[in-house]
Amino acid sequence: MSLAASNRLPVLRVAMSRDDLMMRLGVVLLAVVLLVIVGLPLWSLLSKGFEDRDGKFVGLANYVSYFSTPALFDSALNSFHVAAVCTLIVVPLAFFYAYALTRTVLPVRWLFQGISLIPIFAPSLLPGLALVYLFGNQGFFKGALGGPIYGFDGIVIAQVFYCFPHATLILVTALATADARLYEAADALGASKLRVFFTVTLPGAKYGLISAALVVFTLVLTDFGIAKVIGGNFNVLATDVYKQVIGQQNFSMGAVVGMVLLAPAAIAFLVDRVVQRKQVALLTARAVPLIPKPKLGRDLFFTAFCTVVSLGILTILGMAAWGSLIKYWPYNLSLTLANYNFTNFDASGWDSYFNSVEMAIGAAVFGTALMFVGAWLNEKTREFFLMRGIVQFLAFLPMAVPGLVLGLGYIFFFNAPNNPLNFLYATLAILMINTVAHFYTVGHLTATTALKQIDPEFESVSASLKVPVWRTFARVTAPICLPAILDIAIYLFVNAMTTVSSVIFLYAPDTKLASVAAVNIEEAGTTAAAAALCIVIVITSAAVKALHVLADRFLLGRLQAWRRR
């Protein structure tokens, strides 16, 4: 039998167009960038844990010494304990708040929704400071909690404030996508309200609840600011990393604690991904949206509930604001702006604030461009599966990595003398890069979701019309995705303003950020000035968010006339 008659057909090799080539190059470039800003720093951290102080390989010695040091190991137990308790408090609280927002008729619903978001605009330091004013050694209600606020109790209360909006946002989304037909069916079958709640409402929000629980658990576990301010002698993993690295300059042990911190966060993230994948199937296109009808008793109850929770949030914010305006707590309660003259409290003065704003704008502009163009490249490049898979993995990685851990990785990687990128160390640029990397996943996901919602054939049409793909990107894809692009930019700006954990290791004297300065000022014992700086951050990020909402409503409405029917 001749070869020609055999069954093996030649496999076609498709020629690449210039577009294909450019996009593949773009994907490779993106992979390299992500490798440098995410992958390699984490790798440095991982390998640092196996070295001694002089950089010699010592195998698992550091880990052995970590787990055999009771003080260190106790911190891990403390961390898990606090995270578990906070999750048990925040998730039910947020669930009922989200239920009120989505399933009942509230007066001034928008106000309740807005108040629930406030903690997002504050550095995690802020609730800690407010609690010091309220329950601290010289606090208003000193002793009201039956013991000192410094420690477990204080951390839990502050974390509840700090995590509440994150859980609420997730649960509002989960509860907002209900199918009215299920409730009508349950009603028609004569099910009691309670039974409907347990058989329809709760299962419908199941994945949202799991997701919210994982997010809260991870946030509490990895947050640094709160434990720093109000933890007292109650050690947790996050403060241990800080102490090992800044206090004792023991980088190897810091890396080990970082890895111990990374493991649960990564596991929680993986579980969440699996859970979220299941949620997609729950929603059908034919679902009828549920619009709550007024019901006096229920609505009154939930209005009261939301009022209490909102007052709690406002009290903490208000306490920090008031404290920042008081001359000499608690002896002279007259008001002053002196605490806002930061030069008296920290060498960087107001510069730290302007550094923060500059860094946040830079992160928002460059980060949004990278995330959106990156997501577009990865979505729209034809074939090239391996490289796109690598990019996807690297884009998801930061979500699983606590800020402190990433920051530590940055020291090891960028500060290495033989790294050609060493020149970035101690610049504002590295803070920007670190912030973009730390918050990469959410931006990437937002962009990907927006891109998936537009017609997948735009690029096919362009190709058939011989229009280069970048022109369709600029003229069609990007303009359509403008709302998502703005969302990403605002998200980056707000997080860049408030983040403490990942940048605390990376600043130089002249690139100190406001959130870090607040930590330093608090460390030096000036609570009022630290609160003042936190308030300035809240006002800035909330104002930017408010501008965004206004722009969304008025400017975009005019720019995007094509959305109207």
Place this chain on the structure above:
Amino acid sequence: MPLLEVRNLSKRYGDFTALGDISLDIAEGEFVCFLGPSGCGKTTLLRAIAGLDPQSSGTIHQKGRDISALPPSKRDFGIVFQSYALFPNLTVVENVGYGLVSRRQRKAAIGLRVNELLTLVGLPDAGSKYPAQLSGGQQQRVALARALATSPGLLLLDEPLSALDARVRLRLRHEIKALQRTLGVTTIMVTHDQEEALTMADRIVVMNQGAIEQVGTPQEIYRRPATAFVADFVGSMNFLAGTLVAPDKVKVDGLTFGCTAQDGLAPGAKVALCIRPEDVRVRDLPSDIANRVAVEVAELDFVGAFCRATLKVQGTADVAMTADFSSNLIRDLGVELGRKLDVALPPDRLRVFAA
């Protein structure tokens, strides 16, 4: 020379064969429909011709040029998708002119061309509107105008009418066909709607499970289906299980029917004897007519212009077939449930397939 020559085209996804060894010629100016159930590979074949999802092996030549390995942007075609894929943030004029702008034509020339195209598709005044402000049928026309703007040598339509409601679909069928005739542009349309294919196509390619079942004019496909699949998929068809007892005789449950001589089948073969419901004769049967059978009306479904009757063949256990009776016939013959009558199955209308 055919405009498009497809040779031994295959497309595999892992172990799954989406297209198996497809060969097909399409002549210049032809309107060809790829017809088949969902998953039969018709869209895969169209996308391979466009270069959007290249084949695993095999070649495609357009006007003698080998385009098998070329990316879509290097091929010569215009395409309309089921979703239309109109750019929502661009006006109708900008959409239609999208491919012209990048060809560095003068602005005035582009404007003229766009106007000409919009007039051609019957939307001369919609230029400044956005797609969301148009009806489905209007969007469809804009997509068509955009695909035709660059005067492509080949027009590809991927289920272009399936998102529209029935009345609009009917009207657009005629408009697209008329437009195609006027412009003479070679067109391939993918559809799962047999009526659409029968009314619009010069030639129909019936596909099933990644292979071509039959290629022919609508009349050929309908009158002389080459396979049982085509017979079943296009139009309605009665399938009576039987045995071939002579080259031109089929026995169905004791009754013997004469048919045209079957060369490909050996006597004794299990076969399906097929007849379309409208080919069952009832009126004015001569006494010596072939294939006369006595039946009883078991069901009568009113379908509007006619009734579809289910007829139980007398003298058999459970052989039944459907027949279409016009309203006139029902009135004239007094057809009603339980009525017994004689019908004939004209031998030249019978098709026989191996079962």
